[in-house]
Amino acid sequence: MLKLVNVSKKYSGATNFAVHGLDLEVRHGEIFGFLGPNGAGKTTTIKMIVGLLQQDQGTITVNGFDTRRNPIEAKRSIGFVPDNPNLYEKLTGIEYLNFVADAYGVSVQERQKRIAHYLAMFGLEGAVGDLIQSFSHGMQQKLALTGALLHDPELFILDEPMVGLDPKSAHLFKELMRDHADKGRTVFFSTHVLEVAERLCDRVGIIHNGRLIACGTLQELRESRKAQDSTLERLFLELTAEEEETSE
Amino acid sequence: MSRVWSLYKTLLNVQYNWSAAKYLYIRKRQRIWEPVVIVLGLAPVAVMVVTGIVWFSDLIYTSGMMFAQPHMLLALAALAGQVMTLFFGVFYVLSAFYFSNDLGMLIPLPYKPWEVLAAKLLTIMTGQYLPILFTFAPAAVVYGLKSQAAPEYWVAALLVFLGLPVLPLIIATVFSVVLMRVVNLSRRKDLWAVIGGFALTLLIVGSQFYLQFSMADADPEAIMAELLQRADGLVEALGSYFPPSVWAAKAMAYASSPLGWLNFLLFSAVTVAGGAVLLALGERVFYQGVISGMERGRRVGAGRAKLARGKERPLLWSLALMEIRLFMRNPGFVLNGLIGYILFPMMAILPKFAPMEDGNPFALIGQVASAELIMGGIALFFVVTSAMSMIPATTFSREGRYLWFPRTLPLTIDQILAGRILGAQVINVCGSLLSAIAVAVVFRFPPLAVLSGCVLGVLLSTGFAGLLTVLDLARPMLNWTNPVKAVKSNLNSIFALIMAVGLCFGFGWGMYMLVKAGAGYLSYALLLLGAALLWGVYRVLVEKYASVRWGRIES
Incomplete structure (x- = not known):
């Protein structure tokens, strides 16, 4: 449904890449949580998918349509709710x-x-x-x-959908996302609320400093870390801390 | 006072984007060509304006010398500067005080209402020095040089220059503060703000005409003789429109004598008194007006019945309707954009009912111009109003932070531009038609010339509006806090006016030459060709540039 291949983006005048060599595939009928610390590249990635930014490199395909070659068809497949x-x-x-x-x-x-x-x-x-x-x-x-x-829409994209919502509205949002995925549609959303991601998502991707550092189901992430009882929060903190150390 | 100063500096910074410009051009060293191109583009216009004013000032000075009253030039210059500030002040003040988004941030700060009012007024005033620099200053310099004025004159001239916009802006602010206090008591605040704003403008313009008419009731020859006999007769007659301009003129002309400084004292005293009244008024009602304006109450259940309206529209009309709604529902846009449609016919028609109609240029056109030139004038009027409305030239800028929305819709830029041109043209054609027909009926222009002028005007202005939408696509101004900045502080609005003036000169000259050569009938072909050319250029830009640019806007 959504495929990003080697996608990179550097803002004009910036020294670092906002997103660097990102490969990602989101399947039909799944809820995919896109996680990462502030400034990791989540919103930049989403903006590239929905056509608000153009990637410098790589391809993005939505429902089989290349977002640069067939932007209108790609957009027709998307429903987008920005963070604000x-x-x-x-x-x-x-x-x-x-x-x-x-x-x-x-x-x-x-x-x-x-x-x-x-x-x-x-x-x-x-x-x-x-x-x-x-x-x-x-x-x-x-x-x-x-x-x-x-x-x-075939692909429902939400950037930080829970920000500023009361508990009842947040619950409705989550139900809607689940319903949409159950109809065979795809949901892709970014969030800081790891508990929501843990309970709602079929798979998650963690982005840090513009690079995807982990991707899979919660179980797959636990297995890769050999930490069967870890929460998503624990895994997230460990992964991002390791990435910090590596980049330093 | 340092608090007001600090707030003033911050507001000034935000108003003119100094930090943003410094960051972009100096720190990031990006788009440095932009200010260079802007300065190079505007410099010829500035030179033309100043040259024209110097030439006119010279003429007035020489005429004034014949009656031993050369300082009528100073009175005229001060009057022009002050009336201009008073007229435009209403829009600036309403925009800055009531339609600005920053008040929601300023009100919670520990500032007194008068401090916010003063800082905002100072910010507007600072912006007013630029037009005065181009209008009043050349006249003052011409007078000083030609009269070989003493050093005291130059000191007085500088002080008068600094004080010139103060009183008109204070008057505009007092009117606006009272107006908004009354308007915001109503439920339909935006609508009443627009009606009130236009009413204030009409009041100001109308009062000028009233003064003219009341003078014209008497025997003109007797008045002229008396004006010439009295030492400052002409100066005072001019100043009857706005007395402080007489004091300003006398303060400069008699700067070497106590009379001059007495006049300056009078000029300053009235200004200070006006300022005191304003600050006292501001302290009492300014915040009440703003706060009640911010109240956006909803009546529970009021919107329920509207649900049944869900209906499908052709996409082009749906886009056009959005453009019209979003423009017409913002009082700041309406007040600034639609004033041309009211002012032009008013300026043309009001003198018709004056006792002295001979000087009305519109009446003169009807008497001497050929049908072809009348047709051309009307057609070009549509072009000028298209630029003056600022609708096509700021179509993307006005979106600001909302631009994410159309960019994520499955629409081509071709469709979006077409919808916006249609929306802009619906407003422009309605406004221009009303104005053109009103003037044509009053001055009995030939109906066929009026009709063909309107048809060609629609065609010409459609291509022109297309070009303006592409201009705004090329350099949209998206980062604003006050939506009025998107239209008033947007260079695209100025570029649009320059382009319109250029087209008027070009086509006007072409038609004049055709009429002179006895081939006036070819004027129709010339304008038709022009319309086709403008549309052709627009289409090329859409094909070659617009879609690439649309995808690259980083918002």
């Missing part, structure tokens, strides 16, 4: 959703059905006619999520 979903504040919620549906070519019947479904799930029915500027952070997150799911 800056939505057009001067639009009402329903205007925003209708625009998204127009952009993805979602039919009237489908959009009405899905909008009604997600708004009911998130409790936004009473607010959707208001300007987005009156929404709280959590409400904006939910609206962004609804917009990202309107076209039932």
